[in-house]
Amino acid sequence: MSNWIEIAALEDIPRLGARVVKTDTMDVAVFRTRDDQVFALKDACPHKQGPLSQGIVSGTTVTCPMHNWKIDLEKGCALGPDEGCTNVFRTKVENGKVYLAI
Amino acid sequence: MKEKLVLVGNGMAGVRTLEELLKLDPERYEITVFGAEPYPNYNRIMLSPVLAGEKTVDDIILNDRDWYESNGITLHTGDPVVRIDRAARKVITESGLEAGYDRLLLATGSNPFIIPVPGHDKEGVIGFRDIADVNTMLEASKRYQKAVVIGGGLLGLEAANGLMKNGMDVTVVHLMDILMERQLDRPAAELLKQSLEERGMKFLMETQTAEVLGDDRVSGLKFADGSEIEADLVVMAVGIRPNIELAQTAGIHCERGIVVNDTMQTYDPRIYAVGECVQHRGLTYGLVAPLFEQAKVAANHLAQLGFARYEGSVTSTKLKVTGIDLFSAGEFNEQEGDETLVLQDPAAGVYKKLVVRDNRIKGAVLYGDTMDGTWYFQLLRDGTDISAFRSTILFGQHDLGDAGHGDETRVAALSDDAEICGCNGVCKGEIIDAIVTKGLFTLDDVKAHTKAASSCGSCTGLVEAILASTVGDGYDATPSKKPLCGCTEYSHDEVIAGIKEHQLKTMDAVRSFFEWKNPDGCAACRPALNYYLLAYWPGEYHDDPQSRFINERAHGNIQKDGTYSVVPRMFGGLCTPAELRAIADVAEKYNVPEMKVTGGQRIDLFGIKKEDLPAVWKDLSEAGFVSGHAYGKALRTVKTCAGKNWCRFGTQDSTGLGVKLEELTWGSWMPHKFKLAVSGCPRNCAEATIKDFGVVCVDSGYELHVGGNGGIKVRVTDLLCKVETEEEVLEYCGAFIQKYREEAHYLERTAPWVERVGLDYIKQAIVEDEAQRKALYERFKYSQQFAQIDPWKQRAEGEEANEFQPIKITAA
Numbered sequence: 058m059s060n061w062i063e064i065a066a067l068e069d070i071p072r073l074g075a076r077v078v079k080t081d082t083m084d085v086a087v088f089r090t091r092d093d094q095v096f097a098l099k100d101a102c103p104h105k106q107g108p109l110s111q112g113i114v115s116g117t118t119v120t121c122p123m124h125n126w127k128i129d130l131e132k133g134c135a136l137g138p139d140e141g142c143t144n145v146f147r148t149k150v151e152n153g154k155v156y157l158a159i
Numbered sequence: 160m161k162e163k164l165v166l167v168g169n170g171m172a173g174v175r176t177l178e179e180l181l182k183l184d185p186e187r188y189e190i191t192v193f194g195a196e197p198y199p200n201y202n203r204i205m206l207s208p209v210l211a212g213e214k215t216v217d218d219i220i221l222n223d224r225d226w227y228e229s230n231g232i233t234l235h236t237g238d239p240v241v242r243i244d245r246a247a248r249k250v251i252t253e254s255g256l257e258a259g260y261d262r263l264l265l266a267t268g269s270n271p272f273i274i275p276v277p278g279h280d281k282e283g284v285i286g287f288r289d290i291a292d293v294n295t296m297l298e299a300s301k302r303y304q305k306a307v308v309i310g311g312g313l314l315g316l317e318a319a320n321g322l323m324k325n326g327m328d329v330t331v332v333h334l335m336d337i338l339m340e341r342q343l344d345r346p347a348a349e350l351l352k353q354s355l356e357e358r359g360m361k362f363l364m365e366t367q368t369a370e371v372l373g374d375d376r377v378s379g380l381k382f383a384d385g386s387e388i389e390a391d392l393v394v395m396a397v398g399i400r401p402n403i404e405l406a407q408t409a410g411i412h413c414e415r416g417i418v419v420n421d422t423m424q425t426y427d428p429r430i431y432a433v434g435e436c437v438q439h440r441g442l443t444y445g446l447v448a449p450l451f452e453q454a455k456v457a458a459n460h461l462a463q464l465g466f467a468r469y470e471g472s473v474t475s476t477k478l479k480v481t482g483i484d485l486f487s488a489g490e491f492n493e494q495e496g497d498e499t500l501v502l503q504d505p506a507a508g509v510y511k512k513l514v515v516r517d518n519r520i521k522g523a524v525l526y527g528d529t530m531d532g533t534w535y536f537q538l539l540r541d542g543t544d545i546s547a548f549r550s551t552i553l554f555g556q557h558d559l560g561d562a563g564h565g566d567e568t569r570v571a572a573l574s575d576d577a578e579i580c581g582c583n584g585v586c587k588g589e590i591i592d593a594i595v596t597k598g599l600f601t602l603d604d605v606k607a608h609t610k611a612a613s614s615c616g617s618c619t620g621l622v623e624a625i626l627a628s629t630v631g632d633g634y635d636a637t638p639s640k641k642p643l644c645g646c647t648e649y650s651h652d653e654v655i656a657g658i659k660e661h662q663l664k665t666m667d668a669v670r671s672f673f674e675w676k677n678p679d680g681c682a683a684c685r686p687a688l689n690y691y692l693l694a695y696w697p698g699e700y701h702d703d704p705q706s707r708f709i710n711e712r713a714h715g716n717i718q719k720d721g722t723y724s725v726v727p728r729m730f731g732g733l734c735t736p737a738e739l740r741a742i743a744d745v746a747e748k749y750n751v752p753e754m755k756v757t758g759g760q761r762i763d764l765f766g767i768k769k770e771d772l773p774a775v776w777k778d779l780s781e782a783g784f785v786s787g788h789a790y791g792k793a794l795r796t797v798k799t800c801a802g803k804n805w806c807r808f809g810t811q812d813s814t815g816l817g818v819k820l821e822e823l824t825w826g827s828w829m830p831h832k833f834k835l836a837v838s839g840c841p842r843n844c845a846e847a848t849i850k851d852f853g854v855v856c857v858d859s860g861y862e863l864h865v866g867g868n869g870g871i872k873v874r875v876t877d878l879l880c881k882v883e884t885e886e887e888v889l890e891y892c893g894a895f896i897q898k899y900r901e902e903a904h905y906l907e908r909t910a911p912w913v914e915r916v917g918l919d920y921i922k923q924a925i926v927e928d929e930a931q932r933k934a935l936y937e938r939f940k941y942s943q944q945f946a947q948i949d950p951w952k953q954r955a956e957g958e959e960a961n962e963f964q965p966i967k968i969t970a971a
Binding site: 062064065069070071074076077078079080084087091107108111112113114115116120122123124125127138157159 | 597607610677679681685686704705706708709712713717719721961965966
């Protein structure tokens with residue numbers, strides 16, 4: 058039941074960085090890892106809704122800029138000892154284009 | 160086929176080694192653990208609180224059986240290993256179980272020393288070592304009245320205190336003339352004895368036990384002088400002996416303990432040993448902090464990383480008797496030629512002594528007020544030169560560690576609902592609860608689990624004190640070498656030196672040279688490395704925006720709602736009507752909800768959306784403004800007073816000098832934020848003496864002050880020197896900044912940096928060594944060529960556009 062939407066060229070998202078996708082209802086953070094994997098999370102940390110898109114990406118985690126929670130990009134959940142999860146969206150990369158299922 | 164690792168001894172040192180090993184290489188070994196006691200790993204140093212009824216056995220379990228299971232570890236409890244067959248590489252237990260090994264780890268701990276006097280084997284004569292001993296004591300306290308503890312050391316007094324709390328009439332028999340002679344000097348020992356006597360404990364000093372009296376069960380003791388005392392229970396706490404029997408019978412070289420080298424390896428290369436059973440460089444250790452250091456090293460070698468070395472430990476001691484604060488470390492009895500600093504307040508029950516040699520702390524004894532124990536211990540381990548604050552050192556770290564907490568320095572006296580961390584609202588009770596239930600031993604653990612001390616850090620001293628008083632000897636004091644972050648074993652200083660010596664010019668080069676565990680680094684080390692490379696290789700290293708904290712990447716301060724604030728630079732705090740008008744226009748055009756005059760004499764525009772930032776900057780840039788770097792670890796602002804152009808007291812043109820200083824220094828990236836001020840006379844209206852670099856003008860020239868801070872921990876500057884001309888002010892300022900840029904640790908303000916390296920060191924480099932000063936100044940000016948490019952103008956012209964532009968889609 059998903060709707061793939063083309064959002065950007067892969068190179069428009071910085072390596073070890075993120076872009077914000079604004080929909081009518083919310084912001085989605087789309088991350089790119091060192092090895093060009095792409096992940097998408099709701100742009101709100103489970104702790105105090107900090108914008109995860111503005112954090113520092115390393116490996117497959119992002120560190121929230123507000124209070125340094127570390128969020129797993131695949132599962133959307135905080136790494137221990139913190140607890141909480143944000144929403145995860147599916148992504149795919151085809152022919153250098155990034156698609157988001159929303 | 161995985162290799163087999165067998166651990167003999169299911170105690171704190173052994174299991175800690177396994178924990179460290181699992182962190183490094185969880186898959187390498189199939190692990191089997193043998194323990195003589197019927198319990199999983201528990202916190203042995205918490206036995207005293209269990210005896211005193213302050214904790215239960217369940218409270219002090221560190222690793223429950225689920226932990227072993229979920230890590231795939233086979234655990235055999237209540238079945239001691241009785242033999243090692245080194246030829247067949249297997250161990251054999253009392254029940255006849257056998258287990259083969261590729262690597263063997265011995266952590267057999269120690270046994271209490273039982274004095275071999277006649278009758279020592281009677282019922283009711285025990286040591287104080289494990290849960291079984293505690294149970295024996297608790298049982299005895301229900302049926303008997305009189306207990307005698309032999310040994311007035313740490314363990315003996317804790318046992319005596321516990322028995323007294325269980326209602327027994329307790330006498331402590333001690334061979335020496337003062338208590339705890341290995342940890343205390345005479346005055347502190349006298350205070351302790353007095354305080355324990357007030358609680359009802361009795362003492363027989365300089366008394367030697369000759370015989371245990373009684374039939375099957377003990378009924379009393381007879382002493383060397385012929386006198387006798389009644390006793391229903393005798394606890395011998397006169398010391399421990401490394402438990403080396405198993406190793407010895409297997410032919411492994413032992414002296415007092417199992418002899419190991421700096422990698423914790425025994426004379427049999429397949430066999431490692433850690434904990435109280437080992438002898439390292441001639442020393443044995445009975446406290447837990449050194450055991451944890453050993454565990455880390457053993458794990459490093461078991462994981463075949465092969466680079467860690469154990470080089471011995473300096474230990475400190477705290478007594479776990481509720482209501483008695485006592486701390487000692489190092490060589491607390493002065494040698495000839497040592498100096499001693501003493502503070503004695505008998506009415507308040509406070510005694511503090513520091514033994515000082517060549518202006519370095521060699522030992523400390525604190526009684527009654529131990530809040531500063533961790534600080535003194537750190538100074539001792541670091542070998543810090545204390546001459547700069549020697550005159551006030553006995554009053555403690557007041558201006559360093561507990562701002563906002565006033566006199567609440569006696570942590571033990573605080574109630575459980577006392578707020579310790581004001582940033583995150585964490586109370587003392589929550590911290591203690593986390594330490595106990597989660598088995599925490601380090602400040603970093605406590606920060607991670609409770610969030611206390613994890614924001615501004617001003618309560619760090621209090622949290623450390625709570626940690627130290629809760630876990631006692633188990634407190635893993637800040638290691639003498641602190642790694643830069645969790646990705647590496649190397650310290651800031653080692654990484655800085657490596658970047659310079661080995662010409663490392665990219666982050667990947669640094670991470671591969673220093674064997675980073677994580678190829679991308681983490682949110683702590685990436686900004687640090689980015690800064691170091693930028694500072695060392697100006698013009699060569701390309702700044703990595705993805706390794707910048709968001710404020711520096713977006714060149715604005717992120718606010719709690721995700722909007723940004725914008726502070727244009729106003730050199731020296733001056734501005735023209737046209738400039739003010741331009742700021743007002745921008746504020747109206749972009750619906751800025753709030754404007755504020757900052758403490759640094761400029762104007763802050765709040766609530767700007769990220770996507771509007773480049774347009775805002777374009778307008779400001781056209782009006783002549785550059786970035787104020789109010790968001791960065793960078794040169795912030797130069798605060799000035801009116802100066803002699805207007806002020807009737809002014810001695811020099813402080814405003815004009817401020818503008819020149821800001822023109823010289825703006826745009827420079829720093830280890831942390833950096834503030835300047837220039838005051839036109841000693842009235843100091845620009846508050847120059849709480850800035851990183853402050854100038855106070857006087858009639859005959861300029862006083863230069865460094866290392867001040869008006870933030871979390873207020874610190875007044877130190878006077879660097881006095882100069883006569885503005886040109887000199889600029890040169891000294893540039894040189895000081897460059898010294899700080901090249902040598903301070905990332906995120907270290909000038910105040911702690913100056914304290915760490917010492918004012919003399921800085922004076923030597925900047926004031927006395929003219930060649931060095933000029934070279935530093937030249938390097939600073941060179942790097943400023945690349946730094947003084949306005950980031951706002953660049954972005955207004957389209958650079959890094961993706962950073963500010965969201966992708967807009969309409970959801971179906």
